Structure formats: structure tokens, C-alpha cells
Amino acid sequence: MPQKIAAGNWKMNGTLEAVPEAGAIAAASGAVETILCPPATLIGPLTLAAQGTDLRIGGQSCHPAASGAHTGDISAAMLADAGATYCITGHSERRADHGESDDDVRAQTEAAWAAGLRAILCIGETLEQREAGETLDVLTAQLEGSLPGGATEENTIIAYEPVWAIGTGKVASPDQVAEVHDALRDHVGPEMSLLYGGSVKAGNAAELFALTNVDGALVGGASLKAADFVPIVEALAAS
Template sequence: MADRRKLAAGNWKMNGTAAALSEVTALAGSQGEARCEILLCPPATLVERMAREAEGTNIAVGGQDCHAAESGAHTGDISARMLKDAGATYVITGHSERRADHGESDEIVRHKTEAAWAEGLTVIVCVGETLSEREASNTIDIIKGQLAGSIPDQATGHNLVVAYEPVWAIGTGKVPTTDQIGEVHDVIRSQLERRFGPGVGRSVRLLYGGSVKAANAAEIFAVENVDGALVGGASLKADDFGGIIAALDG
């Protein structure tokens, strides 16, 4: 649909120090006329500085995760309120690395998403299957379960983005076929429409993530119901990410 603005989101993961902020300036310079929305999610130590660097540009800044609580005895965690205070307008929840490395369940992801919405942040909720689940032909059931358990009832096209990231494709160089990507994105769209109604269900942007790079971006973006990408390593450098943005704009 024409009213779903394309989104190129970069997840820097645990990469980047102050020196990397020059990439924001470079990206703004090369992609200042981009029609799609551009988002960078750096490590928490850089959120405030990146938000300042991006001020006045077309680049939004987000967090990579947040705690479900507003504050409290949660050493090492960061709340949605803190991210907003630092200048973030987005946050990622439910990334497979959080689910796997920190044992985050759908319920935890849902609570984090609710906390982020309470602070006015737009949330990118991640879903995706492992290689064993794909090989066992369980992909669709896994995706449906994660959608049902991770997304709260208050979803709208403004506060929610869904990213499909097959775990086996993240950082491996392996990419599902366009038919496989299309199948899952179609299922996500239909599930959202069924649960939230066609208005909301059709307005939520769906991103693909998993070894996206400039060389394969155009083919992926041509798939129906793919409204952009959640990009890992290829978002760390302005030149690499710029090629993906150009493909999305094209």
C-alpha cells in the first residue's frame, strides 16, 4: 500500500564507539533526499550522541532493547523512558539474539513492547525461525505463535513494525528464496489483519532481515509485503547501508 512508508533500519548490535558517529554524517550527506525512512539503532552508549549527530537530518535513532520496567533495581538494563530521554524514537524488541542469548520469551517481549509504547516509542518486534524449525517445516507455526505472544493488543500502524528475521540467515550470508520470504510476509500480514482488522493490519510495516546487502536488496524489496529491511552488519558503514537505501527508494 502506498501509505506504508518504506523503512531502512540499521541494527549496529554491539559495534561502534564515538569514532563511528562519522558514519551518521556520511549517511545523511549521501541519503539526504531519500524518500524512505532511515533508522539507526546503535549500542546504548551511543544513542544520545547519535541523536545529536542526526538532529536536523532525515535519520531517526532507536534503541536495540529496553527493560519492561520504567525504573528500578535492574543493573545493566535500560528503560524505554531512558531511551526516549536520550533522543530515541524507536526500539527493537524480541530480536533473536535477545531471545537466544537472554532467554527472552514472547511474554517478556510483549511486556517490553508495552513499556516502549507507554513512552511513545515505535517498536520493531522481531520474529523468526531457527534452521531446525525451518527444516522441520514448522516455520509458519513458529511465526504465528511469536506474533500472537509478542505483540500487545494496542498495536497500530504507527506504533508497530514487524521484522521477519530467519535466525539461520542472520550474519551467515544465507538468504531465503524470495518465495520463502514472500510466504512468511504474507502470513504475517494476514495474521495482523485477522487480529487487528484490515485497517491496522494493512498499515503495519513489515521488514525483512537476514544477510541483506546492496547486492540482493532490490530482489528482496520486490517481494510483496516487504516494506523495508532490518539490516545488521551492512548498516555499519554509510556506503554499504546507502546502497540498500537506494534499492529501497528505487
């Protein structure tokens, strides 16, 4: 059976004042794999806060190279050195804001593996692509272009995040989520965890987790506070 996973992406949010939130989330973790991906500045402090608990820490992106003249970037080995055990790759905000292509995402995923990190590889369609009936074609192309050979449930998690639902308050309908996740399951096999992301909150988590082939969530804003994120973790544990 695929592993149940609740992952939080803090994006460009959080300073040292947020560390107690991670501690409260850590105290509630354990029933399912629980991950927080804070800004790189907080990976070390959150790793310390999570010591002795089941909470895992991840990075939000990595450069494909192990080192070099890449001002402002961070390598997968640096993330691991700071305490991360996971790394998000291919998030739509990276694809859009930084022009990252499928080839870039594949290289980053391979770099994460080389550093001993488990990749959380994101794919998702825009509203225009969905309205044009292109969703499954777009996602299949992204997956085939971004996912390196050798991907297994041990080194990779797939996160479906419709671009039009990220941070908008809109959530794909259960039928829409089920259609995509069923297609992804056929593509990646029975063991790899498939996460849904896109305005996941405590109020809709249970309905999403009840769907076949939804093994958890990649959560944005609702992961910043323990009061918001812990109920999502608990809903997944109960599913």
C-alpha cells in the same frame, strides 16, 4: 500503503569513531524512513549527528520497567530521554542470549509504547524449525505471544528475521520470504510495515524489495558503514 523503512541494527558494535558514518547515512536519508539502532552509549551522539536530517535513532532493547533495581538494563524512558524514537524488541539474539520469552517481549513492547517509542518487533525461526516445516506455525505463535493488543502501524513495525540467516551470509529465497510476508500481512492487516532481516546487502536488496509485502529491511552488519547501507536505502526508495 505501509511505510517504507530501512533500519540498521549496529548490535554491540561502534564507538564514538563511528559517528561520522551515521552522519553520512543521515545525509542520504529522506526518501524512506531511515533508522539506526546503535549501542545505548551512542544514542545521544548519533541523535546529535542526525539533527536537522530525516535519520531517526533507536534502541536495541529495553527493560519492561520504567525504573528500578535492574543493574545493567536500560528503560524505554531512558532511551527516549537520550534521543531515541524507536526500539527493537524480540530480536532472536536477545531471545537466545538472555532467555527472553514472548511474554517478556510483549512487556518490553508495551514499555516502548508507554515511552513514546515505536517498536520494531522481531520474529524468526531456527534452521531446525524451518527444515521441520514449522516456520509459519512458529512465527504465528511468536507474533500472537509477543504482539500486545493495541498494536497499530503507528506504534509497531514487524521484522521477520530467520535465525539461520542472521549474520551467516545466507538469505532466505524470494519464495521463502514471500510466503512468510504474505502470511504476516494476513495476520497484521494492510497498513503495518513488514521488514525482512537476515544478511541483507546492497547486492540482494532490490530483489527483496521487489516482493509484495516486503516494506523494507532490518539490516545488521551492512548498516555499520554508509558505503554499505546507503545503497540499501536507495534500493528501497527505488522499489
